[in-house]
Amino acid sequence: MSNNSKLPPEIVNHWPEVFNDVEIKSVPIEYINSINIFFNNGKIYTIDVAKEKKKYTDSESLESSLETFFSDYDNVIKSIDFSIDTPKVKHDVQKRTRTFLKKGR
Numbered sequence: 001m002s003n004n005s006k007l008p009p010e011i012v013n014h015w016p017e018v019f020n021d022v023e024i025k026s027v028p029i030e031y032i033n034s035i036n037i038f039f040n041n042g043k044i045y046t047i048d049v050a051k052e053k054k055k056y057t058d059s060e061s062l063e064s065s066l067e068t069f070f071s072d073y074d075n076v077i078k079s080i081d082f083s084i085d086t087p088k089v090k091h092d093v094q095k096r097t098r099t100f101l102k103k104g105r
Contacts (some may be wrong), residue, residue, distance in 0.1 A: 036081040
């Protein structure tokens with residue numbers, strides 16, 4: 001599995017002028033809706049991140065649990081597909097950009 005990847009077209013189409021040239025190295029857990037894990041044997045396991053967040057006291061615990069899961073099953077995972085909350089990403093980027101530009105004046 002590659003550590004860097006381009007965003008899928010359905011995400012790029014949501015905000016092409018920004019997302020078109022973005023390469024992903026990591027995604028904060030707050031922007032992930034779900035994770036589909038495709039195993040070598042053809043099975044697919046889906047993690048509903050919103051539900052999982054409710055089970056943990058902080059996002060670091062959930063991230064640690066996911067890292068352990070991926071590490072434990074790395075040799076039998078074919079690929080991983082993340083469902084991203086693109087409206088939240090867009091909103092947060094726009095908000096932070098406005099704040100940055102206002103401070104520069």
